[in-house]
Amino acid sequence: MSRRYGGNPAGTVILIIADITALILILWIAFYLFDANTANGTVSWVHDAANWLSGWSHNLFSIDSDNWRTVVNYGLPAVVYLLIGHAVAGRVGRS
Template sequence: MSRRYGGSPAGTVISVIADLAALILILWIAFYLFDANTANNVVSWIHDAANWLSGWSHNLFSIDSDNWRTVVNYGLPALVYLFIGHAVAGRTNRA
């Protein structure tokens, strides 16, 4: 793990958390697009976690298509978490 993330332990933790948040959001997008069974415990947990992580971005844009709305509502926060998380981790590693 240290080779992939490198730097200080705090920077590594920040990067891993950002990556996990983005992974949860991306998994929900995939589950939604492939019509996963929301009665399944794993799918339900991912959906709940993705809703919590992306709560600030819901209905940010008016999009008619349900699929595109899901991609934007959950994909935008995934990109934000990756960008900000890795930027903060980089600053932490330089400090």
Template sequence: MSRRYGGNPAATVILIVADIAALILILWIAFYLFKANPANNLVDWVHDSANWLAGWSRDLFTVDSANWRTVLNFGLPAVVYLLIGHAVAGRVNHS
């Protein structure tokens, strides 16, 4: 992964953090849509983490469908974390 940013370790760390944040949010969307068992420890941890990561966008969209509401309210922060994280990592790499 560090090759992707020319070997700059700071850029690599930023990229990994952004990717992990987005992955957690996307996992929660998948768990919700496929009705994963909420009593499972992994599902519970992903849900809690996703709620924390998406705290700023919670209830931003109030569509009637619970599935679409989850996709929008957790998908937007995933995209934002990816865009900002990759932009910052690219900037750090080029400075």
């Protein structure tokens, strides 16, 4: 972990935030695909957080399959947050 998150402390914070954000979105995709109980507090919290984090990408594409729609609506923001977070952390680390 020290190697991946080592270096500039600001860059480290940005990387950790980007990774946690993507993890929340990916967790919701897994919970949805495996039909997790949404009455469970943890599942409900992850769903609410994922909805908030991915609000800008909902219904960006017209997809008939509920499973694929969920993967795209939550997976796209996960990838975007990772790419932007890691790019910004890289720039911060060089300065």
